[in-house]
Amino acid sequence: MRAEREDAGTAAEGGPAGERPQPIGGAAAELRAGGAARAARGAAEILGPRRSARSLLYGVWYVTEHQLVIMRSYFTTILMGSVLNPVMYLFAIGVGIGAFVNSNAGGRGPGGVPYIVFVGPALLASSALTVAFEESAFPVMAGFKWQKVFFAMNATPVTGGQIATGMLLAMGLRVAFTVAAFWAFLAAFGAAPAAWSFLAVPAALLGGLSFGALIVAFASGVEDDEGWFTIVQRLIIAPMFLFSGTFFPLESLPLGLQWIGWISPLWHATQLGRVATYGLHEAPALVAAHILYLGALQAAGLFVSFRNFDRRLSK
Amino acid sequence: MKRDSTHRNATGGGISAALKSVALENADGSLISARGLVKTFGQLRAVDGIDFSVGKGEAFGLLGPNGAGKSTAMRMVASVSKRTGGELSILGMDPSLRGPDIRAHLGVVPQEDNLDLEISVRENLVVYGRYFGLPFSYLRPKAEELIDFAQLREKAREKVDNLSGGMKRRLTIARALVNEPDILLLDEPTTGLDPQARHVLWDRLFRLKEAGVTLVITTHYMDEAEQLCDRLVVMDRGHIMAEGTPASLIREHSSREVVELRFGSGRNEGTAAAISAAGLLGEGDRVEVLPDRLLVYTQEGEATLARVVASGQRPITSLVRRSSLEDVFLRLTGRSLVE
Ligand SMILES: Nc1ncnc2c1ncn2[C@@H]1O[C@H](COP(=O)(O)OP(=O)(O)O)[C@@H](O)[C@H]1O
Ligand SMILES: [Mg+2]
Numbered sequence: 001m002r003a004e005r006e007d008a009g010t011a012a013e014g015g016p017a018g019e020r021p022q023p024i025g026g027a028a029a030e031l032r033a034g035g036a037a038r039a040a041r042g043a044a045e046i047l048g049p050r051r052s053a054r055s056l057l058y059g060v061w062y063v064t065e066h067q068l069v070i071m072r073s074y075f076t077t078i079l080m081g082s083v084l085n086p087v088m089y090l091f092a093i094g095v096g097i098g099a100f101v102n103s104n105a106g107g108r109g110p111g112g113v114p115y116i117v118f119v120g121p122a123l124l125a126s127s128a129l130t131v132a133f134e135e136s137a138f139p140v141m142a143g144f145k146w147q148k149v150f151f152a153m154n155a156t157p158v159t160g161g162q163i164a165t166g167m168l169l170a171m172g173l174r175v176a177f178t179v180a181a182f183w184a185f186l187a188a189f190g191a192a193p194a195a196w197s198f199l200a201v202p203a204a205l206l207g208g209l210s211f212g213a214l215i216v217a218f219a220s221g222v223e224d225d226e227g228w229f230t231i232v233q234r235l236i237i238a239p240m241f242l243f244s245g246t247f248f249p250l251e252s253l254p255l256g257l258q259w260i261g262w263i264s265p266l267w268h269a270t271q272l273g274r275v276a277t278y279g280l281h282e283a284p285a286l287v288a289a290h291i292l293y294l295g296a297l298q299a300a301g302l303f304v305s306f307r308n309f310d311r312r313l314s315k
Numbered sequence: 316m317k318r319d320s321t322h323r324n325a326t327g328g329g330i331s332a333a334l335k336s337v338a339l340e341n342a343d344g345s346l347i348s349a350r351g352l353v354k355t356f357g358q359l360r361a362v363d364g365i366d367f368s369v370g371k372g373e374a375f376g377l378l379g380p381n382g383a384g385k386s387t388a389m390r391m392v393a394s395v396s397k398r399t400g401g402e403l404s405i406l407g408m409d410p411s412l413r414g415p416d417i418r419a420h421l422g423v424v425p426q427e428d429n430l431d432l433e434i435s436v437r438e439n440l441v442v443y444g445r446y447f448g449l450p451f452s453y454l455r456p457k458a459e460e461l462i463d464f465a466q467l468r469e470k471a472r473e474k475v476d477n478l479s480g481g482m483k484r485r486l487t488i489a490r491a492l493v494n495e496p497d498i499l500l501l502d503e504p505t506t507g508l509d510p511q512a513r514h515v516l517w518d519r520l521f522r523l524k525e526a527g528v529t530l531v532i533t534t535h536y537m538d539e540a541e542q543l544c545d546r547l548v549v550m551d552r553g554h555i556m557a558e559g560t561p562a563s564l565i566r567e568h569s570s571r572e573v574v575e576l577r578f579g580s581g582r583n584e585g586t587a588a589a590i591s592a593a594g595l596l597g598e599g600d601r602v603e604v605l606p607d608r609l610l611v612y613t614q615e616g617e618a619t620l621a622r623v624v625a626s627g628q629r630p631i632t633s634l635v636r637r638s639s640l641e642d643v644f645l646r647l648t649g650r651s652l653v654e
Contacts, residue, residue, distance in 0.1 A: 054448025
């Protein structure tokens with residue numbers, strides 16, 4: 001193979017193409033000013049007779065890896081957010097609101113635990129969903145409309161479905177990082193007393209992934225109007241934050257409003273988190289329902305995303 | 316990824332498909348072959364039944380004005396856009412069945428740069444190479460090689476957002492070479508660049524052409540087509556109007572020389588009639604009226620101009636030049652290439 005590469009180089013020098021399809025590597029190597037290290041083996045040789053084989057297998061990971069390279073460029077921001085956000089909330093609630101609520105309820109908040117213990121898992125799940133929104137909505141709009149990077153990815157052997165999945169996976173990693181940091185602060189504040197409280201991390205991650213998958217599905221379906229960001233934030237995220245059993249138990253809402261919690265991924269993720277952090281008594285069937293519901297949302301989101309990505313990329 | 320039908324077929328092909336792809340050319344020996352290729356958007360027939368083929372090592376051009384359907388044709392060849400009708404075979408494969416397999420062998424420079432603006436020049440090259448399944452051990456030295464090729468050595472660590480238009484364009488071309496493609500597709504490689512940046516780019520593309528790389532180029536600049544293409548088709552409104560080398564197209568569809576005459580607004584039409592009537596034109600010569608000037612197509616420009624002046628016509632300005640692809644397009648469609 002080494003000899004063939006040299007042949008290619010010679011053919012390039014001579015001008016006309018040789019018998020075999022002329023790999024540009026030979027040409028580009030020829031063009032180099034000289035001195036830079038030479039790629040030891042050509043792309044064709046590395047990739048073998050079926051050149052798309054590795055992309056078929058690992059395409060999803062390449063998309064994720066790309067997103068991680070982007071995140072590395074603003075890692076400081078991510079780190080600051082992941083530290084400041086929980087500290088701010090836990091301080092305000094633990095010291096301020098919590099003291100007020102607890103003193104009015106004889107030292108106990110809703111559910112018979114200190115208020116910060118009750119609210120902690122809800123804040124954890126909220127942070128997961130917030131990050132999931134940011135890391136889905138904006139990158140997907142950028143990929144299709146602003147920088148159009150998805151079209152660049154799709155010019156390689158990678159497919160629309162792989163791009164959608166890879167974006168979701170990258171978002172999941174970012175959510176996992178945020179949630180793990182948040183949980184560490186919860187534990188440090190004594191707001192996650194149960195021994196198995198770390199299980200709140202996968203619970204919040206599951207919530208973030210389901211919500212993120214829905215946002216990816218939605219963002220990939222919107223072609224023109226960009227005003228929907230504000231609409232989603234004000235009409236979906238804000239009410240979800242307020243009416244998902246975040247600051248008070250869902251049961252204390254009038255029955256006519258409780259459905260908001262039932263459909264909200266935030267409520268399901270929060271309840272799972274409460275089971276983990278302080279042993280909230282939830283029937284096993286209900287725990288299973290929370291998990292299944294979040295899983296189903298995620299599957300639905302992915303399904304629609306696949307269709308949208310394929311449709312938009314193959315126009 | 317399992318939902319992509321292209322994929323399922325591609326994987327279903329298994330070993331026999333992999334063996335077939337070793338030939339990497341169409342049955343007739345070409346690399347790209349289109350027969351009756353059609354693409355519609357709703358009612359609009361953006362590409363309306365075109366035939367062309369591109370051979371190994373050839374620099375092939377699609378020349379036509381905005382909206383002719385060049386980009387649409389190019390996206391189908393790039394094996395991303397699904398064709399509405401007709402036949403298309405690339406490297407012996409059908410893009411609607413084996414898109415990923417074909418794309419693995421292509422380098423694509425789209426009309427609009429779609430670089431990742433948030434990361435550096437070098438990261439763009441490496442990240443893009445990863446999508447082809449290439450390892451870092453290959454990509455690190457390759458990125459350096461391509462940075463030199465694109466003359467971006469000083470900008471290697473710079474965020475792409477901070478690059479000029481010409482630099483971004485060169486980076487896009489360099490990126491398209493990262494997988495050492497068998498065919499390089501360039502959609503309007505120099506549109507929107509200033510003359511100096513265009514010449515730098517042409518120089519890069521020339522080197523690739525000399526190295527025997529198979530190129531497909533779309534453009535609405537006739538000088539670009541003349542400089543870079545061995546062979547080209549002239550496209551208009553989804554159709555191919557003519558095909559040939561730049562020289563043969565000019566020979567077949569235009570005269571050897573052109574006299575450009577300006578008589579001032581409102582006077583061109585009348586003067587054209589007068590020139591024809593006065594028998595000032597040679598055998599096969601003809602006059603074309605544009606809003607701002609007359610074009611006299613003739614074998615002997617200087618002699619024709621002398622006859623016009625001798626007849627008492629006083630053009631404000633006059634110019635004798637050789638025919639170009641612009642004249643071919645005007646002859647074929649009655650319109651000019653760049654509005
Ligand atoms: N995605 C699309 N949806 C609808 N119409 C399109 C789309 N892409 C191109 N067109 C239309 O198809 C025609 C050909 O466009 P295009 O291939 O971009 O031409 P060119 O590249 O020669 O300028 C134009 O009328 C354009 O508006
Ligand atoms: Mg175009």
